[in-house]
Structures are given as C-alpha cells and as structure tokens.
Amino acid sequence: MFSATRRAKLFVKTVLESPKWLNILTRQQSSWMENLKSIIVGSNVPKVRQIGDPVLREVAQPVDPMTIHTAEFKKLLEVMIKTMREHQAVGIAAPQIGVGLQVFAMEHTREHMNRLKEMGFTLEDLRQKQMDIVPLKIFVNPELKITNSKMVAFREGCLSLEGFSGMVPRALEVEVRGLNENGEVVTWNASGWPARIVQHEVDHLRGNIYIDSMTYKSFMNNKWNDFVE
Numbered sequence: 001m002f003s004a005t006r007r008a009k010l011f012v013k014t015v016l017e018s019p020k021w022l023n024i025l026t027r028q029q030s031s032w033m034e035n036l037k038s039i040i041v042g043s044n045v046p047k048v049r050q051i052g053d054p055v056l057r058e059v060a061q062p063v064d065p066m067t068i069h070t071a072e073f074k075k076l077l078e079v080m081i082k083t084m085r086e087h088q089a090v091g092i093a094a095p096q097i098g099v100g101l102q103v104f105a106m107e108h109t110r111e112h113m114n115r116l117k118e119m120g121f122t123l124e125d126l127r128q129k130q131m132d133i134v135p136l137k138i139f140v141n142p143e144l145k146i147t148n149s150k151m152v153a154f155r156e157g158c159l160s161l162e163g164f165s166g167m168v169p170r171a172l173e174v175e176v177r178g179l180n181e182n183g184e185v186v187t188w189n190a191s192g193w194p195a196r197i198v199q200h201e202v203d204h205l206r207g208n209i210y211i212d213s214m215t216y217k218s219f220m221n222n223k224w225n226d227f228v229e
C-alpha cells in the first residue's frame with residue numbers, strides 16, 4: 001500500500017502530467033488567455049459586452065483550479081474588478097468582458113449605499129431589503145443552492161443592457177459555494193439584496209440575463225422621463 005502522500009504524488013504524475021490532461025489545461029488556458037490578452041491591450045478597463053453578443057448567451061466554462069494562481073488569472077480578476085468599479089456596479093461576471101469562464105465578483109460599498117439614499121431610499125428601506133455593506137467577494141466555479149425559496153421582486157439593471165431595468169423575482173436566500181481568489185473553497189449564505197446580486201451573476205455564467213426572468217411589463221428605459229416633452 002502506498003501512503004496518502006505517495007498516492008497523491010502518483011496521481012499528479014500519472015493523471016495531471018498525462019498528455020491528455022495537459023492538453024485540456026493548455027487548451028483552456030490558451031483560449032481565455034488569448035481573449036484576455038486582446039481585452040487588456042491598450043486599455044485597463046475593457047468595454048462591457050452588450051446583449052446580442054453570443055458570449056453572454058453561452059454557458060461559461062469551469063476554471064481549472066490549477067490556473068487560479070497564475071499571473072494571467074490574477075490579471076483577469078484585476079480587470080474585472082476595475083471594470084465593475086469604473087461603472088459603479090455591484091457585480092460583474094467574466095463573460096461580460098468577453099471571457100467565458102465561471103468567475104464573478106461582487107461588492108456593495110458605502111458609496112453604493114450613499115447613492116441609494118440620494119435616490120430616495122430611507123434607512124428603513126435599506127434595512128428591509130438587507131442592503132448592507134458587502135466587501136469585495138470573488139467566486140470561481142460557483143454552485144448555487146436556494147435556501148429560502150420565498151420570491152421577492154425588485155428592480156435590476158445590468159452593465160450588458162445599459163440604461164434599462166426591470167423587476168425580477170428572486171429567491172430570498174441562497175447559499176453559494178465555490179473557490180475564492182486564493183483557490184480556497186468558500187461557502188457563503190446571502191439574504192436579500194446580496195442574494196439577488198449572487199443570483200444575477202450566477203445567471204450570467206449560465207448564459208442567462210435578467211430580462212429572461214423579469215416581469216416583462218416592468219421593463220423600462222431608466223431615462224424615459226427625459227423623453228417626455
């Protein structure tokens with residue numbers, strides 16, 4: 001019998017170093033690295049892909065955990081976070097910058113809270129919607145489990161459908177499990193507004209956009225009022 005360490009080493013040697021496995025790794029890396037290279041050339045903040053772009057309708061590929069520590073993957077995260085912040089968004093999924101991998105980032109900052117207050121949300125509204133500060137979170141290969149299926153509708157927008165919004169019913173509470181930016185397994189239970197962000201971003205990784213599940217008649221141009229003479 002081999003010891004666990006010896007077995008693990010053998011596994012690495014026989015499986016991970018086999019030409020087939022290397023091929024899969026190289027193929028996965030090369031496709032998104034190529035994409036990433038073209039995204040970061042000339043600009044630190046790429047354009048956000050807009051609805052109609054096939055990448056937003058494809059199911060994103062799982063990330064090989066072995067690539068999480070590469071400089072290229074760290075660059076991908078950096079670009080995603082920059083893009084999200086540049087647009088003052090609360091979340092972003094990799095396909096939105098043209099990279100079809102299962103990765104999303106989210107955060108809800110003090111600035112987001114202040115903007116909501118400026119829009120007329122009272123502290124009671126914020127409390128009720130569970131709109132609190134959520135520090136930056138990264139999920140790689142996320143799995144979503146609904147832990148409270150009570151549906152709550154609220155208005156959502158998306159960087160890939162700029163200028164529009166719609167009311168989307170979402171489950172009140174979810175559990176999301178995946179890898180973080182360090183490749184560690186993390187499980188997070190979210191409720192209310194953060195749970196909505198998680199569901200919106202995981203939808204992106206499945207090729208779904210909020211308009212697929214919104215109540216259609218609530219769809220609107222956020223500036224419709226500017227067109228009233």
Ligand SMILES: [Zn+2]
Pocket residue numbers: 157158159160200204
């Ligand atoms: Zn979106």
